[in-house]
Amino acid sequence: EQLTRVAEQVAVTGELDQPVLTSRHDEVGRLARAFSSMLAALRQSRTQQQQLVEDASHELRTPLTSMSTNIDTLRRHQDLNPEVRDRVLASLAAEVKALRSLTNELVELTMSARIQEVEGVIDLDVLVQRAVAIVAQRSGRQFDVDATPSTVVGRPEGLLRAIVNVLDNATKFSPAPSPIEVTTRDGRVVVRDHGAGIAARDLSHVFDRFYRAVEARSQPGSGLGLAIVRDVVEACGGEVTVANHVDGGAVFSIQLPMISAESEQEHPHPSNR
Structure with a gap:
């Protein structure tokens, strides 16, 4: 009652x-x-x-x-x-x-x-190569890619957009002609730029909606791109983090759930090649 x-x-x-x-x-x-x-x-x-x-x-x-x-x-x-x-x-x-x-x-x-995009089995190395091709074409920037095959479960188009957003962010803050380093293995995507890095006061806010560090306000963007990355990755059961590299620049890491034999039978394997 x-x-x-x-x-x-x-x-x-x-x-x-x-x-x-x-x-x-x-x-x-x-x-x-x-x-x-x-x-x-x-x-x-x-x-x-x-x-x-x-x-x-x-x-x-x-x-x-x-x-x-x-x-x-x-x-x-x-x-x-x-x-x-x-x-x-x-x-x-x-x-x-x-x-x-x-x-x-x-x-x-x-x-x-x-x-709610249908989750499926994804060849993460292939998806990363697609994202790199998209950003390289429109930015003209050089990417050094080390992609070891790994298979994850996630939303293919959502994750493609998330990885593109991280790469776009790297092109904004890594001065040309320095390359942007992209590494993929064991369900993890790591993107390192060679910019000035992220101030300590800003590290915990990087993925907040509309947040823009003082140093970033002269760059184009709305402060939503990395918030979208976080939302997509967490919706797939993953985690995205950011830190400064000891030799300079920022390092973004996306960790996604690795595929198991049981999961591979449960999820469809979309063509992402």
Whole structure:
């Protein structure tokens, strides 16, 4: 009866912070505990959604304000010096590009949480080679790849995007023509750049949504790419970490669950070659 009242209260008010008595040790008690866990998960999801909206609103406000100012300048000063006008237009183009990137990454972030891509057996070395080819083509950067065959379980397209994001990040902070080192073995992908590394104060925040270190704010990006990496990797039962290399540069490591003989029979093996 108490569960019925709580369920009706949630349905009418939408309030998820409802107390549920879970002290009984029978079937009703099990149901009450499951219902309480469900409410807790819904509360957490709602909190995360609200935080994402607040963070996104804050990030959108800056480029929109700049665009509004530049448009107002063009409207009010139609006789601007051509050189000044070109600078204003270039600034507008840069803000539009930043907004497009932010919008795309927001969509990707929300879709990665909503779409449950089917997990399968993945040749990780092949997937890494695909990711390297994508980033090398669009960046023109050199990658030194040491890929030992290993097989993992995960979401192929999600993991491809996650590895691409880590490689993209490395190209931003590793000065050309220094190569970016990529190593794959035993279900682990390690990406090392030869940049300045990550300040100690920033290491624990690298995978936070919208977080950008002071040194990174001159670089393009929204601060969502590495948050997407974390979400995808953890959804696959893996872990992503970052540290500074003793000889300089940052080292990102993605560890994924290795495939067992039993898992290989349970999961399909998609073609990722």
